[in-house]
Amino acid sequence: MFHQIKHRGLLYRIWYYVERRIKELMFDCHMCGQCVVRSTALTCPMQCPKQMRNGPCGGSMDGQCEVFPERRCIWTQIHRRSRRFEWMRRKLAGIQPAIDWSLFGSSAWLNIWPEKKIALGGHAFTPAPVPSGNIWDRPDAGAPAPTADGSAAQSNPEAGR
Amino acid sequence: MTPPASSTLRRKLEAGQFVLTVEMVPPRAPDLENITRRLQKFFAGNADGVNVTDCASAILRMSSLCASRVCIDEGLEPVMQLTCRDRNRIGLQSELISAWAMGIRNVLCLTGDHVRFGDHPTAKPVFDMDSTNLIAMVSRMRAEGKYCSGEEIRTSAKSDLIKMDWLIGGAANPFGNEPEDLALHMDKKRRAGADFLQTQPVYDIEAFDAWWRAMEARGLHRSLKILPGILPPKGAKGLEYMKTSVPGMHVPDATIRRMQGAADAQAEGRAIALELVDRLLAYPIAGIHLYPVMWESVIPELAAEIRGRAAKTGRTMDSVAPAGT
Incomplete structure (x- = not known):
């Protein structure tokens, strides 16, 4: 996967690395450039090896990942965390659109503003x-x-x- | 054999008939004769739908599209499986319009097994979108006649808009997670446009019951046609292998012990499958999805038994046309 950061200038890169460090600490962020953690119980679904954005795959068993059984299934975790707050559960019910891979490896914050490539929710302004x-x-x-x-x-x- | 204008499986489900779908694994070589022979010998007259797998377990095989077309030529109705593992949205849509043009009317939308388990573990797993997004994409082709890009589906600017009247399926694993969370995911699939669900093989009725209740709480047992999976175990070793090595399989130890203790493993496997069918028929299921893994010769006998038992519970069904009609 080509990371969009590789064709950006120095200022953008500096911002990108600051944002990346912060979000890696908080969410184990993958810099998909379209952050949806507000809809997924403040847990990054990109940690899923299949990048599932709507729920666990059929291989998730007893809280463990199908692909790397020593890892926990991130979707089991998202569902568990979403029970803490009603708003999390409510937001989780929404269907997340397919990922826009042309944003992968870019700054989600800069994509919201000033670049205005995505809306605040992390989706395109007019999703399919x-x-x-x-x-x-x-x-x-x-x-x-x-x-x-x-x-x-x-x-x-x-x-x- | 000219393909039907719309799905026969859909008509049966719409009429509330009991349906039996059977999984068919395409060969690992360019050999159409192999498919034809198996379809005629085991599937014809038994399956309302032949579920053609799309490189299941990430093991390279002939394409689902090609094998589905062979089903049509043999007078059988295919359910083409389509996974997001090997194709991006361009490849997926290309496969879908090719399938529609070839007369395939049913599609089962899956995320797909990760390449790590297959015979090409160094391949790039695509996963451009997940199964819910794939269902939504197919559903939009059906409802709006539009591609993922928003472009209308027409042969040329002046020709009619083409709305592909797919019957859309999704997969469900009733085990391994909180039933309520699983039902939430299935509700997303329904809203995205899934018409029916096929589940992983069921061995544990208690766990299935918990899942069913969660589905009921959301009304999904009515708004989705649910086909629970049945995998007749051929031997204790195979069952153990599935429990430990096949992702998403939930097999209770009691079932494995029962297979180990059996004098005639195959007879026991059939008995286990039919006991499960009996218990599943107590639920308002739309049909059964049969996985004859490494054991296709069991299909005719098991299919007849399942139909007989379904009929005893008051379900109606069409007889399935034999091969070549």
Whole structure:
């Protein structure tokens, strides 16, 4: 994975290393450049070897990681920590969008301001909408009639987060 | 064989029929004849859906897309597994439109096993997105006719918008974590667009029950079609290996002891599987997902038994067309 910092200038790099040291101490940060810890019980989900942002993979067993069994599963930890505060639990229910890898290895703080690449929540300002629910909720959602003009009625831009 | 316009599996699930899906592992060599032979011998007439794995356990095999197409040619309905381990969003979407064009209508969206366990542990694990994001991406293709980039799916600027009417599946591991946390994750998958769930093999009904209750508390037992997994153990050694070496497997020691003590291990394995089926049928499940790991010859007998037992509990089902129809 190419780290975006490698093509930045000296001032940016100085800031980046300060931010990185602070966040490494606090969260074991990976500098994904789009910090979502507020939605994941103040625990960095990038510690997951599969970089899962929405929940544990199927291999998480008894609190241990599938890939490195001597490690704890970060998602078990996120869920456990989220029980402390109601707001953490509430935020955890949101669907985290797919990672923007073009920000990997850059400063999340500078991406919020002044670069304005991401919103405060760590996501793009206009994230790709998540159609809400499955076909059993909306039997028409997947109707195969491919009409260009009737498409607006079926699209549901209600984002899940 | 012309592929159906929409998913037969979806029609069955919609009608509340009991379905049996069976996992099929593609060969480790360029050999279509191998797939055809196995499909005709074991799967035809038995499986409502053939779940074609996508390099499961990160072991290199023929692609799920290709083997799924062979299923269609043989008159069987494939459920194509698609993992995020080997492809980024470009590769995933390319695979999806290829699959749709080839008549595949069901997709099971998985994160995938890490390459560390496979035969190429030095390969780069991709994991561009996770399974929930993949489900959301497929769901958007279905609901809005748009790619991940937001671009509309059309052959040319003047042609009609194409909405791919996928039946979307997700995976669930009912074990190894707090049931309530697992249900929260499954709720995310449902909201992202998953229509059905297939679970890891179930051996521990008590643990499954706790998970089911957590799913019930969120109403997910109704808003998702759940197909619990059944893996008939062929021998005690294999079962022990799965417990220790296969990620996400939860096997109680009592089951292993029972297999060790059995005079006829295969008969015992079948008996264990059917006892589990009986207990699972007490829940309002949509069907059973069978994993005939290294033991495909057991499918016809087990499938008939499972159907018979499901029918006894008052469930309805279609007969499955045999090969070549």
